[in-house]
Structures are given as structure tokens and as C-alpha cells.
Amino acid sequence: ASAHSPPSQPWLPNLTDLLKSCRLQNNYSPLKIVRASYQYMYDDTNLEYLDCVNSVAHVGHCHPAVVKAASVSMESAVTSCGWEIDYGDLQYPKELHQFLPTCLNTFLFCNSGSEAVDLALQLSRLYTNGTDAIVVDNAFHGSIDSVHQLSPKVFKCNNIIQPDWVHTVAMPDLYRGPYQEDDPLAVEKYIADARDMIDKARHYGRKIACFIAEPMLTVPGCIIPPNTWLQGMYRMVREFGGLCIADEVQTSLGRVGSHFWSFQAQGVTPDILIIGKSVGNGYPMASVVTSREVAALLGERIKEYQCTKMMNAVGCAVLEVLQQEHLMGSASVVGSVLKDELLKLQQKHEYIGQVRGKGLMFGIEIVWSKQSKKPSKEIADHIVFEMKKEYVIMANEGNSRNILLLMPPMCFTQENALLLVKRLDKVLSAIPSKRFSRSSNIAPSAPVGICEGRLGTFQPQEDDDDDGTSSMRDTVDLECAQHSYQDLD
Ligand code: PMP
Numbered sequence: 001a002s003a004h005s006p007p008s009q010p011w012l013p014n015l016t017d018l019l020k021s022c023r024l025q026n027n028y029s030p031l032k033i034v035r036a037s038y039q040y041m042y043d044d045t046n047l048e049y050l051d052c053v054n055s056v057a058h059v060g061h062c063h064p065a066v067v068k069a070a071s072v073s074m075e076s077a078v079t080s081c082g083w084e085i086d087y088g089d090l091q092y093p094k095e096l097h098q099f100l101p102t103c104l105n106t107f108l109f110c111n112s113g114s115e116a117v118d119l120a121l122q123l124s125r126l127y128t129n130g131t132d133a134i135v136v137d138n139a140f141h142g143s144i145d146s147v148h149q150l151s152p153k154v155f156k157c158n159n160i161i162q163p164d165w166v167h168t169v170a171m172p173d174l175y176r177g178p179y180q181e182d183d184p185l186a187v188e189k190y191i192a193d194a195r196d197m198i199d200k201a202r203h204y205g206r207k208i209a210c211f212i213a214e215p216m217l218t219v220p221g222c223i224i225p226p227n228t229w230l231q232g233m234y235r236m237v238r239e240f241g242g243l244c245i246a247d248e249v250q251t252s253l254g255r256v257g258s259h260f261w262s263f264q265a266q267g268v269t270p271d272i273l274i275i276g277k278s279v280g281n282g283y284p285m286a287s288v289v290t291s292r293e294v295a296a297l298l299g300e301r302i303k304e305y306q307c308t309k310m311m312n313a314v315g316c317a318v319l320e321v322l323q324q325e326h327l328m329g330s331a332s333v334v335g336s337v338l339k340d341e342l343l344k345l346q347q348k349h350e351y352i353g354q355v356r357g358k359g360l361m362f363g364i365e366i367v368w369s370k371q372s373k374k375p376s377k378e379i380a381d382h383i384v385f386e387m388k389k390e391y392v393i394m395a396n397e398g399n400s401r402n403i404l405l406l407m408p409p410m411c412f413t414q415e416n417a418l419l420l421v422k423r424l425d426k427v428l429s430a431i432p433s434k435r436f437s438r439s440s441n442i443a444p445s446a447p448v449g450i451c452e453g454r455l456g457t458f459q460p461q462e463d464d465d466d467d468g469t470s471s472m473r474d475t476v477d478l479e480c481a482q483h484s485y486q487d488l489d
Contacts, residue, residue, distance in 0.1 A: 031388065036061030039409045039416060041393065049388070050416055053395045055361075055407035058253055058278035059321040066281045069317035078310055092312035095319050096289075099260045101269050106295035108288040110307045113249040113276030114142025116286040119305075120272045121146060121210065123290065124243040126297040130209030132165045132201060134194070134237065138220035138399050141212060141247055150212060153219060153399075167201055169194040171220055172229045175354045175365060176373065191232040198240055208242035210272075215262040218250040221398030222363025222405055224356050230266040243294070246270035249277050249286070250361075253318070254328025254410065257335045257359025265358065281318050285311040327410040331359040338362065338406075338417040345421060349428045351379050360412055364404040366396070375402035383427055390423040 032044045038060035041049045051061070059066065093107040110116050125131060133150055135141075140153040148154045149163045162168065170177055172190045179186035198208060215230055217223040234244045251262035252275050259265045263273070271294060276286030288295075298305050322328065339357060342364065346352040353367035366380040367373050380396040383404065387394045397405040408416070 031393075038063070038411050039413075048391060050392045050408075050419065052406045052408045052412075052420060053393055054409060055250060055255065056277045056282050057409045058255075058281050059318055059325070059327060060409045060411040061282075063281060063317075063321055065321050066283075066314055066317045069313045070283055070311070073310065073313035092315045095316055099319075100273075100289065103269065103291050104273055104289045106290055106292050108290075108295060108298065108307075109309050109312070110286050110288070111284045111309050112142070113247075113274060113286050114144045114147045115307070116249075116274045116276055116288045117141045117147045117150065117212070117245075117247065118144055119288050120212070120245045120274055120290075121150065122302065123272060123288070123294055123297060124210035124245065126301050127243060127294050128207070128209045128241055130207035130242060132167060132206045132208050134167050134169060134198065134208065134211040134242070136213045136217060136220075137168050137171050139213065139217065140219040142249075165206070167197055167206075169197060169233075171217060171223055172225045173220075173223050174226055175356075187226050187229050187232065190229060191236060194233060195236055198236070202240070208237065208240045210243045210245050211237040212245040212247055214247045214249075214251060215266045215268070216251050216256065216358070216361065218361065218405070218407065219397070221365070221403030222357055222361055222407075224358060225266065228267075230263075230268050234268045234270075243271040244268070245272045245274065247274045249274060250407070253278050253322060254331055255359050255361055255407070257328065257332030260328065279318060280311050280314050283311045283314045285309060285315055322410070325411065328359075330413075331410055334412055334414050334417050335359040335361075337414050338421070341417065341421040345425055345428065348425070351376065351428060351431065357406070360406070360408055360410060362404075362406040363398070364406070366402045366404060375400035377401040379431065380404060382431070383424070386427040386430070387423060390427065392420055392423050 031041075031049070033041045033049075034044050035042045036051070036054075036057065039051050041051050041054075041061065043049070051057070054061070057063075096107070097105060108116075108119060110119060121133065124133075135150050135152060138153050138156070140151045141147050142151070149166060152162070152168050154160070155162055170190060170193060172187065174181045174186060177186075177190070178193075179189045183189070201208070211233060213230070213233070215225075217225065237244055246261075246263045246268075248261055248263065252260070254260050255278070256262045256265050261273075263270055271290060273289040274286070275289065279285055279287070335358065338360075339355065339362070342352075342355040342362065346355050346364075350369055351366055353365035353370055353373050354363075355365075356363050365373075366376050366383065368376045368379070375398070377396070377400055380402045384394050384396050395405050397403050406420075
């Protein structure tokens with residue numbers, strides 16, 4: 001049957017349609033992962049892969065202490081809210097609060113980061129009587145309607161008009177942004193541009209409710225804002241009467257190595273903090289953490305806010321493991337070894353434009369050449385693909401999908417880091433030194449779900465561009481999207 005013929009049992013979803021509806025990791029050669037343990041994942045033939053991307057398995061895939069907590073909690077009592085049960089709503093906030101500034105003392109639990117962002121937006125509007133939100137370009141904050149509207153990454157790639165209540169400031173990207181490393185006044189200029197934008201909005205009668213940002217911008221490709229940018233933004237937003245929301249769905253619980261929260265590493269304290277993903281080690285739980293004053297509006301002004309949730313026991317287990325296994329300290333040590341080694345690779349390979357990151361969170365800019373800084377999704381795709389053949393799972397992110405993002409589980413070791421760099425060096429060294437074209441060397445069709453042979457291969461090609469750099473027009477085209485579904489029916 002062809003991929004497009006109707007399924008023989010029409011009540012079952014067609015696998016092709018299923019795959020189209022979600023973005024597959026490594027979609028031109030998907031892996032069937034059947035189990036995972038700590039920083040390793042295993043496919044259906046029992047091959048072991050080193051996981052460098054699943055930050056959600058924060059303390060390690062299927063960590064026994066976390067699995068036990070989930071299982072005990074499911075076996076003992078599953079209730080909706082309103083009961084004081086072991087590990088209920090009381091113990092987890094008490095334990096988490098030890099890691100927080102005292103002013104962030106009220107917890108509103110929900111099931112996903114998206115819900116938490118939506119609630120934070122509602123609270124900021126209630127508290128300020130404002131309507132509008134300031135967001136950072138290319139940010140992503142979740143997948144429900146209100147939150148999609150706060151996510152430039154979503155409205156840009158879907159050609160949706162930016163809502164009038166959302167105002168986008170430039171990413172403080174000193175590598176590619178409008179103001180770069182060589183400009184000593186770059187931070188001031190980013191903030192001045194943001195101020196102009198807010199002034200204009202206010203001139204048209206808009207009122208700012210909040211500024212929402214990841215303190216370190218993982219989604220756009222791990223951009224670490226320069227010192228003082230976030231401080232300057234928070235100061236200015238508060239001057240205009242808005243609240244500052246830190247989205248720490250990806251960056252919390254010691255991920256940055258030096259601090260428990262990435263807002264601490266940036267020298268700010270948010271009015272509202274959003275946590276999710278890693279706090280449950282993959283189990284659905286999230287929270288808005290704020291002051292009593294802000295949270296009180298929920299009871300006063302929004303009656304009947306409800307959310308059924310029950311994974312707080314898991315949250316407690318994650319915190320326990322983090323401390324017992326000293327994972328934040330480990331992220332700092334392993335991260336600094338990894339950074340040194342990646343910087344050496346950057347010196348050696350023309351295709352690495354920049355390495356940035358902190359703790360266990362890195363972005364590697366893949367470019368056609370250091371001089372041109374032209375993003376190369378094609379080479380990034382190729383690297384991710386080849387690394388998978390080396391049993392290392394990586395991902396590429398960012399606006400141009402040219403940034404290799406490393407966010408492994410926190411139990412990632414120094415040996416893992418050295419292995420990753422060794423294999424990355426091997427893959428980069430095997431890329432021909434001149435520019436590329438896609439050859440017609442396409443292998444016959446692959447088995448269901450695996451289309452390895454369909455990848456275009458890299459071939460050196462004479463360089464005829466004046467500037468000595470490659471152009472997108474004649475570079476490799478891996479045609480991932482088209483090929484990935486063809487053999488699936
Ligand atoms: N904020 C950020 C920064 C995220 O990366 C995500 C999810 N990728 C969310 C919020 C939404 O979290 P969830 O998927 O749990 O709704």
C-alpha cells in the first residue's frame with residue numbers, strides 16, 4: 001500500500017498521518033526508543049544511545065527514586081484537591097521553597113508549562129490592570145491559544161499576525177543580533193530599543209501587564225543574555241508598572257551549574273516564576289510561584305480556578321535526588337570541561353561559528369563559514385544524523401535550525417562529555433572542506449520507519465562565489481520532511 005492509500009481499518013489512525021502530526025526527532029531517520037535509563041536510551045534492537053537532549057528527564061531517565069515515588073503515589077491515593085495527604089500540596093512547596101527567595105512563597109500547581117504561563121499572564125493582568133505583554137523575539141512559551149500568542153516562534157513560522165497586545169523585543173544576541181560583541185554599548189542599545197517600543201505602545205494607549213522571558217534563552221538556541229540585560233529589562237518594565245515573569249521550564253533546578261535558578265545567575269528576582277517539565281522528571285507537573293499578594297487575586301477576582309493535579313510526590317523525589325547526587329555541582333564541573341572541549345573544536349572546525357552555554361546547557365552555531373556566519377541547517381542536520389550513527393543523540397534548534405542544542409539529563413558525566421566531543425570531532429572532520437552539493441547518490445528504500453539511505457550525500461564542489469562562502473541555492477538539501485514519511489504505511 002502506498003503512504004497515501006486509506007488505512008484498511010478506517011477507524012484506526014493511519015501511521016503516516018500520525019507521524020505528520022508530530023515533529024519527529026531525527027525525522028528522516030527516526031529511532032524507536034523502547035526504554036531509557038539515566039543518560040542512556042535504547043532502541044528496539046537494544047542499541048545504546050547517549051542522550052544529549054532530553055533535559056526533561058532532569059535527574060536521569062526512569063530514575064528509580066522518581067519511579068518509586070510515582071508508583072507509591074498512584075498506588076496509595078489519587079484524589080483531586082482539598083485533602084491533606086502525604087506528599088500532598090503541603091510538603092512539596094515547603095521543600096521547594098528552601099531553594100527560592102523568600103518573596104516567592106505561594107505556589108499554584110498545574111499540569112503543564114503552558115497552563116502555568118497562561119495563569120501567570122492572567123495574574124499579571126489582574127495585578128496591574130494592564131493588558132499587554134512584552135516577549136523576546138523567537139521565544140516559545142507553550143502550546144495553548146493564549147500562550148501561542150505570546151510565542152513569536154509560533155506566530156512567525158505560521159504567518160500569524162502578531163496580536164496587538166504582544167510586543168516583541170530583539171533577542172540580546174551578540175553573535176547575530178543588531179548589536180554585537182564588538183559594540184561596547186550593545187546592552188544599552190538593546191534596552192533603549194525596547195524602551196522606544198514600549199513608549200510607542202503606551203502612546204497608543206496600551207498598558208503593559210508583563211514581560212515574560214526565559215532568563216537564558218534556550219528555545220531560540222541557547223542564547224545567554226549578556227550581563228545586565230535582564231536586570232535592565234526588569235528595571236524598565238517595573239518602571240512602566242508591569243510584572244516580570246521568568247519562564248524556567250527549561251532552565252531550572254541547577255541546570256546552569258552555578259545557581260539553582262537561571263534568574264539567580266542573571267542577578268534578578270522575578271515577580272512570577274514558571275516551572276515545569278524537569279520538576280516532574282517527565283511526569284506532568286508545573287507551577288506558578290509568586291508572592292502572596294499577587295496570588296491572592298486568584299481567589300478574589302477569579303473564583304473557581306481549579307486544576308486537577310497530583311504529581312507532587314514526584315516533585316519531592318526529584319529534589320531529593322538532586323541533592324543526594326549533587327547534580328548541580330556536577331553540572332558545573334562537567335559543563336566547564338565540556339565547554340573547554342567544545343571551544344577547542346570551534347578553533348579546529350570552520351563550521352562552528354560560536355559555542356555558548358553554562359552548566360549543562362549549550363548552543364553550537366553551525367555556519368557555512370566563520371567569516372560569513374551564514375547559518376547552515378544543512379550541515380547541522382547532517383551532524384545530527386551522523387552523530388546518531390555514532391550512538392549520540394543531538395538536536396538542532398533555532399530560527400534557522402542551525403544551532404546544535406545540548407541539554408542532557410543532569411547525570412551526564414565527564415566521560416560522556418569527552419565521548420560526545422570525540423564523536424563530534426570525528427563527524428565534523430569527515431565533512432569535506434569545500435562547499436557541498438547534493439549528489440544523486442540516493443540509496444534504495446529503507447525499512448519502515450527508517451530512511452537512512454535516502455539522505456543526500458556530501459560532495460566537494462568547486463567554489464565560485466566571489467566571497468568564498470557557500471550559498472544556500474546550491475547547497476545540500478536533505479529533503480528530510482518529504483522522505484521521512486514515504487516508506488511508512
Ligand atoms: N516554556 C518553555 C520555555 C518551553 O520550552 C515549553 C515547552 N517546550 C513550555 C513553556 C511549555 O511547557 P509544556 O510543554 O509543559 O506545556
